[in-house]
Every structure is written in C-alpha cells, then in structure tokens.
Amino acid sequence: MSEKKTERREFLFTASYAVGAVGVGAVVWPLIDQMNPDASVKALASTEVDVSSVQPGKTITVLWRGKPVFIKRRTSEEIAEARAVKMEDLKDPQKDEDRAKNPEWLVMIGVCTHLGCVPLNDKGDYNGWFCPCHGSHYDTSGRIRKGPAPTNMEVPKYEFVNSNTIKIG
C-alpha cells in the first residue's frame, strides 16, 4: 500500500516538473528570441549595384546587410593566377571557377573569416587581400592562403540583372 503511494507521489512530482519545465521554456523563449535579427533587419535582404564604371583591376565596396561586399573586376593576369593554383596548396580547397562564375567579376563578402575585420585590397603575399587585424592573407580569388582565418571569404548569393547591374542577396 505505502509503496504504491510513493510511486504515485513520484509520478506526480515528475509530471509537475515536466509541465513546469515546458512552461518555463515557453516563457523564456520569447525573451531569448527577441534578440535574433528582427523583421526590419531581414527585410534589407538584397541590394542592386551598378558596376559599369568599374575599371579592370579595381575593386568597389558596397554595403549589404551592414557588411562590406567586395566587387572586383579582375585583370586577365589575376584570373590566370587564381586558376593556376593547385588545390592541395589551399587550406579551404575551392576552385576559382566555382567562386567566380563570370571570371572577370569576383563578388564576395569583404569580411575576414577569422574575426570579422575588413581585409585591405591588393595587399598581402598573394596579391589579393590582407587582413590587418590578425594577419590573414587571401589570394586573387579571395581564398585563404596564410594566417589564422579558417575559410575563404564567403561568396554571397548574387546574379547579373543585366550586364551592368549586380543584384546581391
């Protein structure tokens, strides 16, 4: 009899804790989720850029989602250099063909994958980018070659709306 009572009580305790935990979770989640990117931030998802005035070898920087995006019109030497690299020399192997569909235009988020600084154009040991914060070197395809950054600079989703306009996002 008493054993049965204990079982019953334990079941009631467990059930109460479980319901309590769900209740606490339901209350806490809105308080946590309010910190996530809100609707107005998400609404700024795409931006269109006119690239007609960019000369070969030059880079322009535009702001997309609060982050700089590098749009580089590469010279033929730079393209050749990027494509000649052997995959085994890369820390994060990725073909230049996959990063720049149109080889003349390299579009990528200008944020160092180490800790988020903006790398400098036409600097570093690989004629690409150099991050001044902690010394990461990127090549002419924006791939990490030397330094603490773990991955290549990210290529965002983009498309050519027409020959002069790139839509990022």
Add this chain to the structure above:
Amino acid sequence: MSNQEYVPKSKFGKWFNDRLPLLTLASHLADYPTPKNLNYWWTFGGILTFCLITQIVTGITLAMHYIAHADMAFESVEHIMRDVNYGWLIRYIHSNGASMFFLAVYIHIFRSLFYGSYKSPREIIWIIGIIIYLLMMASAFMGYVLPWGQMSFWGATVITNLFSAIPFVGEGIVNWLWGGYSVDNPTLTRFFTLHYLIPFLILGLVVLHIWALHVPGNNNPIGIDIKKPSKDTVPFHPYIVLKDGFALLMFMLVFAFFVFYSPNVLGHADNYIEANPMVTPAHIVPEWYLLPFYAILRSVPDKLMGVIAMLSAILILAALPWLDTSKIRSAVFRPLYKQFYWILVADVLILGYVGAMPAEGLYLLIARVATGYYFIHFLMILPILGFKEKTIPVPLSITEPVLGGSPNLATVKKKRV
C-alpha cells in the same frame, strides 16, 4: 564573536534592531577580528569597492545624457564632453575608472596568488572573485563599445566573432548576439542595457564575496590559521578602516593623475573617429587590461583552438585551489613557489606587451612561448611543486616570532599531523 550579545544603546535603536538587525550587522563589521599583520596589499578590497561605486555613480549620471543609438551615440558622447556641465569630468572618471578598477583587481588577484588566499577554506571566495572578474571584463568590453567610435565598433566585431568559432551553431549565436548580420544599432542598444545591468550583478556578488570572507576571516601574510579574536587580531574598526582609507587616498592620487593630466593615454585615438563598417583600423588592439588574453588568442594559429586557449586561460584560475597541491599558503614559506610566482608575473606582463604588438615574427614567437609557460605554470608546476618543494617552517602564531610562545592551537594541531 562579541556581536552576538550586541545591544543598541538607544531605545529606538533597540526597537529597530529587534525588527531588522542592521545595527548588529554594523557591529559585526566594525568588530570583525582582522589579522594584525595585514600589509598594504590587503587594502585593495576596499579600493575595489570604491572603484565599483565610482563606476556606478558616474555611469548613472552619464546615462542621463548618453543616447544609445548608432546614429547618435558618437555625437552624444561629444555632447557630454563639450556641453554637459562637468560632463568631461564625469566621463573621464568613468573611462579611466575602468582602467583603475582593473589595475586594482590585478593587484588583488596577484596578492591572492602570492599569499595563497585561494586555498582551503577560501575556495568559494576565490571562485566568486573569478566570476566578478569575468563580469568586469564583459562590462568593460560593452562599455567600450558605447561611444561608437572605430575601436568600439571593430572591438565589438572581433570579440563577438569569437563565438563564430563554435562548430555548427557559431554563426547563429553571433547573429543572435548582434540582432542582425553585423554589429549595428540592435547590438548597441543591448550592449547598453547589459552594461547598465552587470555592475549591479557585480555588486550582489561583492556582497557574497565579503560574506564568504567573513566566515573563515582574512588570510594574512604568513598564511596561517589564527584564533579569532586573539592577540593575533585587531578589530576592523578603527585599525583596518584607517589603513584602507590611507591606501585609498594614495590610490586616488594615481586615479586623479590620469583623469586630470592624461585622460586619454590609456585609450586609443582611433576611437575619436566615428564607427565605419567599411574600414577596419590598421591596428586594432583591446584595452590594456585585456592584452594578455588577446596575446594568447593570437598565439594559436587555429581559430577555434585560439578561442579555447583564451577562455581556458581565465577559467583555469577557478581550478587553482585544486591545482596548487601545497598545504602551505603563503609564498613567504615557499622558496621555490616564490620564484615561480615572479616568473608568472613576468610572463603575464610579457603577454600583455606582445598583445599590443603586431602578431608576427619575433612577437609571435614570444607570445607562443609565454602562452605555453602560462599553462605549464598552472597545470604542471603548481601540482608538482606541492609535493616536491621543501618549505620553511611556519610560525605557530603571528606574535610567536616576536614574543615567542603563545602558540595557536589550530596551527599546532596541523603541524603534528
């Protein structure tokens, strides 16, 4: 302790104390038996309390004028500096106050390391202290972001990006911290809120820190257990109050020197340029008090491992009471530990220095050696030293070396064991 029988003199005092024993508490604090050999390194607890109160008072007054918005924050700080009555003074006290706070806390921590104040039975005091130290770093970092200058912005970017090193969920956590896809207005407003909140959390923990301290009582320069109250103790008031007060005055001289003569020497000129998400300053460094950990972060070539090393460097301190296997507290009686202690002090200073330098060439090499030594000190030297070291016999009481005799029973018992 005598305060158990404490009875207020006035009738009203007695009436009040029967209902809320605040006077009993005050009497406990005043009579609190304190080792009579405490030196000036023991005055930093009081100095730190002063620093916390100063930061809270100046912070609340600054918040009356500051505007936490990405478009207005920078200007509102300039407004405080130029237009608000005594705004320059209040802000300089607050910004330099952060540095003074860390100066005092580092002395306080290294005092504990030298005299073994973290050892049994004071582990909880020590761990609460480490939590306070972590909260101080978080609050100082977020406070530094508020003026929304270039260093603010890029400091915030780099530090929040540390979380992106976490596999799989890192990116999501960083976006959650930012409230967007980069450091922006949502980040600023939440940092302001938390910067305002944390000092009060620290205040609460300080109460626990002191409460936990009053259970075993203060450690002391010779690190032995003493009988309380006894010939070895003096009441907190007036002896320690006056000593603390004098030390505080000296400390305030240093504080005032920075505030009035070189208020910007501990900051970075780049922070007088408004935040620009398109350009990273050529050389970004954190505030001086975070440099040793920054050096550890940069000395590891792998992103995730670098972040882990940096966090471990702080968290390892929480395990210190168990890593240090020596039963003798004070370095005074530990000839070898004393030497390793000073090597550690030098090691941390070196880390701080290379943390301010570019992470390349010789600096990087030095940072790696110093990082390695830092961990060796805690993980290898301290545990082994406790067994190998030949310590100097400790006196039986504080008065014994001078007056002879009068042994303290607790110490004698320990010695016989």
